[in-house]
Amino acid sequence: MEKNKPNLDQDTNKKIELAKSIASRGQTVARTYASLEDGVARLIKTISYMFDRFVFNPRLSGVVSFVLALVVYLTVNNGWTNPTLSYAESLGDVALSTTANTEVYEIVGLPESVEVTVMGEMSDIQMTKSTGGYKIVADLSGLTEGTHTINFIPTNFSDRVDVICNPSSATVTIRRKISWKKNLTYDYINTDKMNARYILGEPNFETEEIIIRASQETVNNIALVKALIDVSDVNGSFEQEAPLVAFDNQGNRIDVDMVPSSVHVSVNVSSPNKTVPIILVPKGEIPNNKAISEITMDQAAITIYAAESVLNAIDNFTVEFDVSEMVSDSSLVASIKLPSGVKSASISKVNLEVKLVEATTKVIEGIRLSYVGLDSKYKFDIVNDEDMDIDVEITGSPERVEAITAEDLEVYVDMSKVGTGQRTLEVHVKGSDNLLKYKSLKETVDFVFVE
Numbered sequence: 001m002e003k004n005k006p007n008l009d010q011d012t013n014k015k016i017e018l019a020k021s022i023a024s025r026g027q028t029v030a031r032t033y034a035s036l037e038d039g040v041a042r043l044i045k046t047i048s049y050m051f052d053r054f055v056f057n058p059r060l061s062g063v064v065s066f067v068l069a070l071v072v073y074l075t076v077n078n079g080w081t082n083p084t085l086s087y088a089e090s091l092g093d094v095a096l097s098t099t100a101n102t103e104v105y106e107i108v109g110l111p112e113s114v115e116v117t118v119m120g121e122m123s124d125i126q127m128t129k130s131t132g133g134y135k136i137v138a139d140l141s142g143l144t145e146g147t148h149t150i151n152f153i154p155t156n157f158s159d160r161v162d163v164i165c166n167p168s169s170a171t172v173t174i175r176r177k178i179s180w181k182k183n184l185t186y187d188y189i190n191t192d193k194m195n196a197r198y199i200l201g202e203p204n205f206e207t208e209e210i211i212i213r214a215s216q217e218t219v220n221n222i223a224l225v226k227a228l229i230d231v232s233d234v235n236g237s238f239e240q241e242a243p244l245v246a247f248d249n250q251g252n253r254i255d256v257d258m259v260p261s262s263v264h265v266s267v268n269v270s271s272p273n274k275t276v277p278i279i280l281v282p283k284g285e286i287p288n289n290k291a292i293s294e295i296t297m298d299q300a301a302i303t304i305y306a307a308e309s310v311l312n313a314i315d316n317f318t319v320e321f322d323v324s325e326m327v328s329d330s331s332l333v334a335s336i337k338l339p340s341g342v343k344s345a346s347i348s349k350v351n352l353e354v355k356l357v358e359a360t361t362k363v364i365e366g367i368r369l370s371y372v373g374l375d376s377k378y379k380f381d382i383v384n385d386e387d388m389d390i391d392v393e394i395t396g397s398p399e400r401v402e403a404i405t406a407e408d409l410e411v412y413v414d415m416s417k418v419g420t421g422q423r424t425l426e427v428h429v430k431g432s433d434n435l436l437k438y439k440s441l442k443e444t445v446d447f448v449f450v451e
Contacts, residue, residue, distance in 0.1 A: 089125050091116040091134075096152070100140035100174075102257075106215040109172040110138055114152055120161035128158050136165055140172070147173050175215035177257070184208045184244070184263065186227040193232040196344040197305040201268035203229060210244060213257035222256070223249045227263050239266040274311040275303045278350060280334075281434050284324030291359035292323070292435045293397035295352055302336070303346035310341035319350055330354045360398045364406050365391045369427070369445065373416030380415070383422065383446035392429050396436035408432040413445060422448045 093113035100107055114136045118125055128134065134156045140148070149171045154163035186203055194200075210225060227242040241262045246254040280295055302317045321334040332352040336345055366389045374380070382388060390411045394401050409432075413425040424446050429438040 086119060087122045087125060088117055088119045091118060091129065094136050096138055097135045098138045098140065104177060106175045106177050106218060107140065107172055108175065110170055111167065115166040117164045118161045119164070124158055124160040128161055140174070143174055145174050145176055147171060175217060177213045178216055178219065180212045180219045181209055182212055182222065182225045184210060184227055185224055186229055188231050189228050190230055190232040194234045197271050198234060198269050199272055199307055200231065201270065203265045203267045206264040211259045212246065218254060218256060221248045222246045222254055227265060229265055229267065234269055237267060237269045239264065271305060272308050272311060273303050273305045274314065275301050276314060276316050277301050279316045279318050279434060281318055281320045282323045283320050284322050286323045286326055286356065288327060289359050290356040291396045292354055293357040293399065294355045295435065298351045299347055304342050305344040306342045321352060326354065326356065329356055357397045359395055360401050361393060361395045362401050363391055363393050364409065367392055367406055367409055367411045370410065370412040371415050372412055373414050377451055378418060378449050380447045380449045383448060387442065387445040390427060391441040393439040393441055394436055400433055400436055404431060404433060404436065409438070411440060418449050420449050420451055422446060
């Protein structure tokens, strides 16, 4: 313990000396700051004294006045003062107003609107926006046929704002109008908003000829004039005023004067329909040598809505359902798919209960081959006479297979796409029971065709 005492004394002495050094430096800085402060005060006092003697000296008053006036003049005329702030704000697209004799002349080249910006004090801009009533005018009065460059004229704006138009001018072509007669066609619009069970008849127009007023160049581009008949929410026969629109060959609208601009039209609306039986057709192969013995369904018939010509060609409605993953008795939902031309149906699905049994097979021999679709310009001979009699294999539930006879089968080839020479055609089999599988034991037959 006695050995460490000299070291502690040395550390204490060093700290005392450091404190004295810091205190000495602080006093030196204080004296320097006080001296500097005193010098600045004396300088300001001297400048103030000299300024007073100069400004308030009677002999120098004229010079002082001239200098001050010069300073004020230069300040004002060089923008050194703080001017009133100026703002710019867009008014967006403003519709272009045209002053022209549009009864006689067609104007080509004018924009529909002009982008307008106003500049000025914010209060004046806000007043312009809230007051409204302003417009941009294209004044063509007094101009005749030909090409002209015109400036757009801001009108009814406050004098306290500057107006900038983009574009500020346009090059226009003025053409003299002619009168031209044109027959009407029509389009039904918004058909997606009409109940599909209704069928639209041919429209009956009050007049089918209209007069177009346009330049010869525009008339030459008109391909069709259509009455646009709106059928939104139609559920019966109706009448309306249909607007008329002119179109070019690309289907683009053409803006022209038409007399009349709309036409009165009456349309007969009907709802032809037909109720036909549902025919079930299984698709795919039932696994594990199973076959359908019985199907019950909650809907045996369906009412379809279509044009009379479509309905006349339909005697039943086929509903397909997949059996490729059926391994036991099953409950299925078969969706209704509408054939071409059928607009709507009374149901959208059929619920099925399917029962399966072990499948059996039998062969019916010697069914006479027939043909369909042969063009009258062709004659044919079969290459092998024995191919005229076809054996057919039938697979299904035992009861259904046993019930099928040769009279229930049709074996045929399709000759609708043949040409001259020898052709190999696929043999098709159709049976009266759609729940059975039919297979021709001869897949193809050869024929020779001549004209």
